[in-house]
Amino acid sequence: MASEGDRRSDLEVAGRRSRLLAGLRLEGEGARGVAIALLSTVVFFTAVAVAVTQSPGWPEVQRTFFNWDDISSSFPDIARAFVLNVKIFLVAEVFILVLALAIAVIRSLPGPVFFPLRLLAIVYADLARGVPTILVVALLGFGAPALELSGVPSSRVFWATVGLILIYSGYVSEVYRSGIESVHPSQEAAARSLGLSRAQAMRRVILPQAIRRVIPPLLNDFIGLQKDTALVGTLGVIEAFNQSQIDANATFTYGAYLAAAALFVALTIPLARLTDWLIARDRRRRQATGVQG
Amino acid sequence: MTTALRLEGIHKSFGANEVLRGIDLEVGEHEVVCLIGASGSGKSTLLRCVNLLEPLNGGRVWLAGEEITRRDVNVNAVRRRIGIVFQAFNLFPHMTVLRNVTLAPRDALRLPREEAEARATELLGRFGLADKRDEYPDRLSGGQQQRVAIVRALAMQPELMLLDEVTSALDPELVAEVLSVIRELAEGGMTMLIATHEMSFAGDIANRVCFLDAGLILEEGPPEQIFTRPREPRTQQFLERIIAAGRL
Numbered sequence: 097m098a099s100e101g102d103r104r105s106d107l108e109v110a111g112r113r114s115r116l117l118a119g120l121r122l123e124g125e126g127a128r129g130v131a132i133a134l135l136s137t138v139v140f141f142t143a144v145a146v147a148v149t150q151s152p153g154w155p156e157v158q159r160t161f162f163n164w165d166d167i168s169s170s171f172p173d174i175a176r177a178f179v180l181n182v183k184i185f186l187v188a189e190v191f192i193l194v195l196a197l198a199i200a201v202i203r204s205l206p207g208p209v210f211f212p213l214r215l216l217a218i219v220y221a222d223l224a225r226g227v228p229t230i231l232v233v234a235l236l237g238f239g240a241p242a243l244e245l246s247g248v249p250s251s252r253v254f255w256a257t258v259g260l261i262l263i264y265s266g267y268v269s270e271v272y273r274s275g276i277e278s279v280h281p282s283q284e285a286a287a288r289s290l291g292l293s294r295a296q297a298m299r300r301v302i303l304p305q306a307i308r309r310v311i312p313p314l315l316n317d318f319i320g321l322q323k324d325t326a327l328v329g330t331l332g333v334i335e336a337f338n339q340s341q342i343d344a345n346a347t348f349t350y351g352a353y354l355a356a357a358a359l360f361v362a363l364t365i366p367l368a369r370l371t372d373w374l375i376a377r378d379r380r381r382r383q384a385t386g387v388q389g
Numbered sequence: 390m391t392t393a394l395r396l397e398g399i400h401k402s403f404g405a406n407e408v409l410r411g412i413d414l415e416v417g418e419h420e421v422v423c424l425i426g427a428s429g430s431g432k433s434t435l436l437r438c439v440n441l442l443e444p445l446n447g448g449r450v451w452l453a454g455e456e457i458t459r460r461d462v463n464v465n466a467v468r469r470r471i472g473i474v475f476q477a478f479n480l481f482p483h484m485t486v487l488r489n490v491t492l493a494p495r496d497a498l499r500l501p502r503e504e505a506e507a508r509a510t511e512l513l514g515r516f517g518l519a520d521k522r523d524e525y526p527d528r529l530s531g532g533q534q535q536r537v538a539i540v541r542a543l544a545m546q547p548e549l550m551l552l553d554e555v556t557s558a559l560d561p562e563l564v565a566e567v568l569s570v571i572r573e574l575a576e577g578g579m580t581m582l583i584a585t586h587e588m589s590f591a592g593d594i595a596n597r598v599c600f601l602d603a604g605l606i607l608e609e610g611p612p613e614q615i616f617t618r619p620r621e622p623r624t625q626q627f628l629e630r631i632i633a634a635g636r637l
Contacts (some may be wrong), residue, residue, distance in 0.1 A: 282475065282477060282479045283479060283481065285437075285442055285475075285479065286475065286479035286480075286481070287481075287492075287493075288442065288465075288468065289440055289442060289468055289471075289473045290468065290469070290492070290493035290497060290541070290542070290545060291465045291466070291467075291468040291469030291493055291497040291498075291545065292465070292492075292493055292496055292497050293465050293497075296496050296497070300481075300492060300496060301481055301492075304483050305481075305482070305483050308483065381525070
């Protein structure tokens with residue numbers, strides 16, 4: 097009864113090694129391949145740099161965009177304002193993950209009894225994805241406080257965040273749904289055949305597999321949300337984008353925009369790396385336990 | 390002999406396709422009944438109907454004298470009493486072997502974790518899987534995965550086991566290890582309804598063999614009668630094809 101697992105382990109080790117290089121697509125090329133890649137990269141970017149700096153408008157562009165003094169002097173203000181973007185993002189993300197999951201699960205309820213709920217979920221997802229985000233942010237951000245309702249916050253930031261949550265929940269619910277539908281029906285059959293209820297099968301068997309599969313597209317929407325926090329600035333709230341506009345208007349240069357862009361990028365890139373790492377760790381855990389143990 | 394399972398007039402259609410056209414069958418306690426027949430004759434569908442995974446279009450099912458096709462029956466409670474093992478194993482790939490086996494005892498039977506794990510560990514040990522308990526299914530051979538699937542069903546301590554062509558997806562050299570597990574269950578007195586293409590195994594293990602053809606049980610009897618002196622021409626034809634394919 098020789099275990100097939102033993103035979104697989106060699107393949108697995110080779111497979112994992114190649115994944116380390118897969119991102120750069122240099123596997124199997126050796127030192128010569130690396131040298132060629134290095135050389136062609138240097139040549140390519142040198143050519144681009146020469147072409148840009150030799151263009152007729154470059155001195156003007158350099159003065160208005162790439163003035164280091166502008167960038168560095170506006171940076172502290174923008175960084176302080178950026179804290180608000182991060183806060184909005186973090187709060188909105190938590191609510192989006194929960195609300196979108198609820199919508200996706202409602203949409204997957206079977207049977208004619210649940211038709212009205214399914215219909216609501218479908219209409220919601222269609223509307224949320226159909227209306228421009230900036231409209232919803234403006235409608236809620238200006239409109240809701242104007243209602244002067246008692247017992248609810250009247251801050252524009254609060255209502256703009258609600259708007260982002262409502263819009264992004266529509267997108268994210270579709271991501272969850274595609275994950276739920278990608279889990280083979282035999283998994284649910286196996287769970288139900290053991291006497292688990294539909295809810296238990298969903299929670300223990302379907303959702304864990306579905307969510308794992310949609311982590312990359314979920315991240316994609318997170319990044320979109322991080323950037324869309326700048327829309328709150330259109331309500332006159334001082335966040336990173338609005339602050340950079342103020343700075344740009346004060347100096348008649350655009351270095352402040354670059355500073356704001358750098359802050360957004362600094363937030364999104366680590367998130368992308370973290371997600372890749374999570375996916376790789378999950379794959380290793382499921383497939384390679386035999387190699388270590 | 391007490392009746393463990395009784396089927397009466399089971400009908401099942403998928404759209405216009407009538408898969409089961411009135412199946413009557415009784416399985417006694419501790420009895421092993423094998424369903425044979427060509428692909429598409431309705432063996433798998435019949436097993437899924439018994440487990441209430443497929444809604445019936447007609448007919449009734451009794452489990453230990455209690456009708457389980459009544460509308461007010463709790464299907465989850467019924468399924469806890471019937472174990473089913475699938476052709477494609479259907480293990481949960483995101484869970485270790487131990488978690489696969491303890492999930493339903495803990496969540497459906499509400500067993501405390503220690504008790505569920507002790508029961509699982511004991512069963513895994515009995516079927517030669519003790520060292521696999523912390524592995525993920527991806528790392529196991531097909532034969533090991535199928536044995537885990539059997540253990541997962543047994544962990545619910547079912548009164549009846551349904552086996553749906555459990556060796557059909559396996560490499561030939563892995564079939565024997567799974568069949569020996571089933572043989573052990575039969576010797577232990579487990580009541581089983583088995584859909585299979587392994588004729589010699591069916592002849593060996595079954596108390597009774599049923600030949601399904603086009604959604605009906607065309608012929609049933611002890612294996613030596615069905616395999617050596619089939620009455621129906623269709624049964625003869627089927628067995629001749631099986632012999633020609635070298636499977637009997």
